[in-house]
Amino acid sequence: MRIIIKGLIDKPKLKKNITLIFSLILTLTFSFYTFYYFDLKKTENNEKIENRTLYFKTNASEKSLLKGFDDKIESQEINDSEDYSFVVFKTRDDLESFSLTKKDSLKDIVVNVTTTGQLENNMSLILQIVIIVTEILLVTLSIIFNLNYILNVKEEIFLYHVLGYKRPNTIGIIYIFLLFLSCIAICTLTFINYLICLITNLPIFIITSVIKANIISIIITNILSYIISIIYISSHNLNSLK
């Protein structure tokens, strides 16, 4: 088996493959961390009392305004002697849903409502796009690389075929080896992730999301490119290589 692997493995090509997979996984991991970081920050901000409070003019018919939102209100203070009153909602989402529903009635009476998380919201969106694009890149580039690898070793595949090896098995050996290397890359990154979590105090559960995404990408990549390679190699007359 050692001889077969030595014969079928093109070291310079593999180095490129590992660098490609490693850097894409690293980008993916970084994007995930930043995404969760902003998500946590946003949740943290939304929990602050000032971000759940709506200030409005007292002369408004506040009681009818708050009708139907009683269960979403944490506390309220209606003060006729002051210029304004305020309502504290249980969550930021409740406040936003209230503002949206009563948009027209609130237009003239709202004194102040803190706008929060604009930066976090934008970053979350950008990072989600980055994650999706990186995932697509990871799968597409890995498939292209794996196919390119197979085309580069097709002379060796023909040689093994002549010597009595079955073509699908030979290609399978290459892919098992590539999968094995990908697993090593994932394990290394998992360890790095774990260290990052320990150092930055980010929740450990984030690791599972990162690993899940990476493993799914790599498995899909390998299975797809294996199937495409088998179809390609089987449909070509390799005798012409002689």
Place this chain on the structure above:
Amino acid sequence: MYLENISKIYDEKGSNPVIALKDITISFKPSTMYAIMGESGSGKTTLLNIIGLLDRATQGKYLLDNKDINDYNETELAKIRNNKIGFVFQNYFLDNKLTALENILLPTIINNKYSKDEYLKKAQNLLKEFGLSERANHNPKQLSGGECQRVAIIRALINDPEIIIADEPTGNLDSKHEQEIFKLLKDISRTGKCVIVVSHNSNIKKYCDEIFYLEEGTLTTYENNH
């Protein structure tokens, strides 16, 4: 080994079918060296591919050990190739990433005739016999053309096959090495093996027992040197 009315047509169902071989009937015996000669495009390599089970005939019967090879599936054909047939090619077909010894051992990995150690000893003996002991751990890139071809011949012999198929084995060699390779193949045929050489080099004639000529996919002439 007996081939009866073998024809090979490429793109048979397409608009431009190409007839590569037409009604070839031929038989091969052990302890004999054969040459298949002809111009480029006469169908020599196609015939060799069919004999070597690398390709199937479109029509006709091919009996190997009295069994029709059409009855075998791809897995069984691969096993027969590994056990019974040794291949030698013009461009040696050695893996540059492996040493000469590793190249020789490549067909033995999926063969259970002998143990690993026995195969290793056999490979070392053959390397010694062919004057390549000192080159066992060299890569093909570090060997001369003649040495590469000798390594390829040892690889073809390692599983003790009954048939040796050589496709233009001296195509990349000078005349000195050419004679050396032909002589080696002749010696191999004397050990009981059937050696089939495809060549357009007329120097091979004096080494062969029987010579077939192909012209546009048809067997035209036959010479017996016995």
